[in-house]
Amino acid sequence: MPKTLEGQITMEKTPSYFVTREAPARIAAMSRKTKLIVVVRDPVTRAISDYTQTLSKKPDIPSFESLTFKNRTTGLIDTSWSAVQIGIYAKHLDNWLQHFPMEQLLFVSGERLISDPAGELGRVQDFLGLKRIITDKHFYFNQTKGFPCLKKAEGSSKPHCLGKTKGRTHPNIHPEVVRRLRDFYRPFNLKFYQMTGHHFGWQL
Numbered sequence: 001m002p003k004t005l006e007g008q009i010t011m012e013k014t015p016s017y018f019v020t021r022e023a024p025a026r027i028a029a030m031s032r033k034t035k036l037i038v039v040v041r042d043p044v045t046r047a048i049s050d051y052t053q054t055l056s057k058k059p060d061i062p063s064f065e066s067l068t069f070k071n072r073t074t075g076l077i078d079t080s081w082s083a084v085q086i087g088i089y090a091k092h093l094d095n096w097l098q099h100f101p102m103e104q105l106l107f108v109s110g111e112r113l114i115s116d117p118a119g120e121l122g123r124v125q126d127f128l129g130l131k132r133i134i135t136d137k138h139f140y141f142n143q144t145k146g147f148p149c150l151k152k153a154e155g156s157s158k159p160h161c162l163g164k165t166k167g168r169t170h171p172n173i174h175p176e177v178v179r180r181l182r183d184f185y186r187p188f189n190l191k192f193y194q195m196t197g198h199h200f201g202w203q204l
């Protein structure tokens, strides 16, 4: 971690921190004042997105359905599959709350990051104690990409969208599998809403 000078904020992004058991204690040992930002989206869509990403690298993996269930007939979900495990946000949050107060965590809605990027980034700027510099003026909706993009990229005068690996088309998953996953996540999502005091609006 580089030295942080007066007036600077040092930021680091690692997607796996939130779900890594040892991460909270190690970060707290480094600095108890660290602010933590987690982007969360509907865990069912997250699992499908995760699978889509793996599939793009390893086209021979089994189907989403067969990885989801331990037993397809009983509908028992395989919670050891990382794509399922990562979406149990309440469980991961519990682990962080053993080391950090809730006020030091900010949960950003992945859905709102798409529908209202400036609003969600407004929350991030407030949380970090920054002036709201990034506003609606910085974004436009790119119809081809189907996502918001920056009107000007940092240090350039050209628009900038996220790359091809962000916003991939997801495979169609059988509605029954989606329903079973929704049933599985419902109690964890409700617990997560209660813990964060924030209703993320995921289909329950």
Ligand SMILES: Nc1ncnc2c1ncn2[C@@H]1O[C@H](COP(=O)(O)OS(=O)(=O)O)[C@@H](OP(=O)(O)O)[C@H]1O
Pocket (backbone or CB within 6 Å): 015, 048, 049, 050, 052, 110, 113, 114, 147, 148, 149, 161, 162, 165, 166, 167, 168
């Ligand atoms: N502006 C914009 N443009 C493109 N994509 C956007 C944007 N905002 C959020 N998203 C969503 O980001 C999802 C990919 O982010 P990840 O968290 O998987 O990225 S990372 O690999 O962990 O860095 C990606 O998920 P998929 O749609 O499943 O590909 C997007 O839905």
